[in-house]
Amino acid sequence: MIGQIHWKTPGVIITGVFLIMLVKNSYDTPNQDAGLSLRQIYSQSSDSWPAPWVDSGVNWQELADIPVQPSADAGLIALGEQLFFDPLLSESGQIACASCHEPELAFTDARKVSFGHDRQAGRRNAPSILLSGHFQAQFWDGRAASLEAQVLMPVQDPVEMAFTLPALQQRLQTHATYPAVFAQVSGETTISLEVVSQALSAYIRSLRWRSTAFDRFMQGDSQALDNVAIQGLHLFRTKARCMNCHHGALMSDQQYHNLGLTYYGRRYEDLGRYHVTGQVADVGAFRTPTLRGVSQTGPWMHNGLFPSLEGILQMYNAGMPRPQPATSQQQDPLFPETSHLLQPLGLSEIELQALKHFLDQL
CATH class of the missing domain: 1.10.760.10 (Cytochrome c-like domain)
Incomplete structure (x- = not known):
């Protein structure tokens, strides 16, 4: 020894x-x-x-x-938080990012594997996202090279949120309040998927590790x-x-x-x-x-x-x-x-x- x-x-x-x-x-x-x-x-x-x-x-x-990450624009973070908890990001309008990453459960869902669209069971465990912004590649298999690339993948997964990005963009653009919120953050009248990705990523990075x-x-x-x-x-x-x-x-x-x-x-x-x-x-x-x-x-x-x-x-x-x-x-x-x-x-x-x-x- x-x-x-x-x-x-x-x-x-x-x-x-x-x-x-x-x-x-x-x-x-x-x-x-x-x-x-x-x-x-x-x-x-x-x-x-x-x-x-x-x-x-x-x-x-x-x-x-754990190092402290630079803070993003407060408006972008707030938009990301709103999107994170909004089930409108799923085709059914019933599943939000927070469905699998609940704040009360350290941003996990305490299940072996998560349930998604039509109660389909995935095949992998939903890890906590509290430190996701510190990692390089994302997911258990590293298939997303960045957090910005990762956040929109569950939206398109047929087992998870089962939506399409064009349909999501259209839904947000015709929403009663989202166009004004996006315009305030980005200065653009057209909602872009890039800003959706940036906002969700900014919110996730803003999650502070408890002491x-x-x-x-x-x-x-x-x-x-x-x-x-x-x-x-x-x-x-x-x-x-x-x-x-x-x-x-x-x-x-x-x-x-x-x-x-x-x-x-x-x-x-x-x-x-x-x-x-x-x-x-x-x-x-x-x-x-x-x-x-x-x-x-x-x-x-x-x-x-x-x-x-x-x-x-x-x-x-x-x-x-x-x-x-x-x-x-x-x-x-x-x-x-x-x-x-x-x-x-x-x-x-x-x-x-x-x-x-x-x-x-x-």
């Missing part, structure tokens, strides 16, 4: 080894002494934290506070996390190997990985990123979600099949599924391969509890 800890700041190796040895035998019980020893490490600037346990070639970034215990900890309040959460933070960065994919301010590498949940050739099959790129390496790969607010955004994973974080942590602890091809699939070039970044972790039940407690502070 000590051999895998490497400090980023010279001159503290002896202290670091001493502290890690002090808590090495304390992981079996999330006690105050173990947390206190780790607190001495993590109360320092993050520049002085031990480097995480990540695989060679992983371009990780240290955990950080959590972890935020306060990262902002310098060393007492914001209790000792068990500190143990969970240390496990997150080391033995649990979470930083291979969940790092930086977003706790996401914004990359695509196969977690062994493709259900290839079975019910729930979803080839993920492959449908976007056509690359065999992307079969079953999905974007790493942010872990910010993760305890509030269940059910989890791209298909919403996991109702508890405890169950997910147990699966990660086991190294996640590694499906093997049946005889008929031996020569199938698309048979998915679970990411090499996933390995059995050997975490004890007490360590898993500490890790879960840390996630609850995000």
Whole structure:
């Protein structure tokens, strides 16, 4: 264990080894002494934290506070908010963006998969949009290159809002009040889809992240996390190997990985990123979600099949599924391969509890 800890700041190796040895035998019980020893490490600037346990070639970034995005024009944001909650954006006039992204549910819908037009069930879980403006590509498979491109795609999806963009433009143009609102924002008498996209994106970017215990900890309040959460933070960065994919301010590498949940050739099959790129390496790969607010955004994973974080942590602890091809699939070039970044972790039940407690502070 000590051999895998490497400090980023010279001159503290002896202290670091001493502290890690002090808590090495304390992981079996999330006690105050173990947390206190780790607190001495993590109360320092993050520049002085031990480097995480990540695989060679992983371009990780240290955990950080969420940056504040520049604010857009207030009128554009207000228009975007009005559109976001307006079911007129759907063909039936019954489904709004907020139908799948409810503010009271951390802008999710708390369903495995969302219901859309004519109560059709989608095949993917609706993630929170609270930090969407910080991500590059959008959707679980990254098929939208920007938030502006993403916001109009559900409008056109036959399973979701089942509308067409020309019909939406016509409906807004003949609406009793929208033309005047758009004219005030854009200065144009004709409503453009570009302004619709800009307004929705501006509203989503304006959604401010609430302050959590972890935020306060990262902002310098060393007492914001209790000792068990500190143990969970240390496990997150080391033995649990979470930083291979969940790092930086977003706790996401914004990359695509196969977690062994493709259900290839079975019910729930979803080839993920492959449908976007056509690359065999992307079969079953999905974007790493942010872990910010993760305890509030269940059910989890791209298909919403996991109702508890405890169950997910147990699966990660086991190294996640590694499906093997049946005889008929031996020569199938698309048979998915679970990411090499996933390995059995050997975490004890007490360590898993500490890790879960840390996630609850995000």
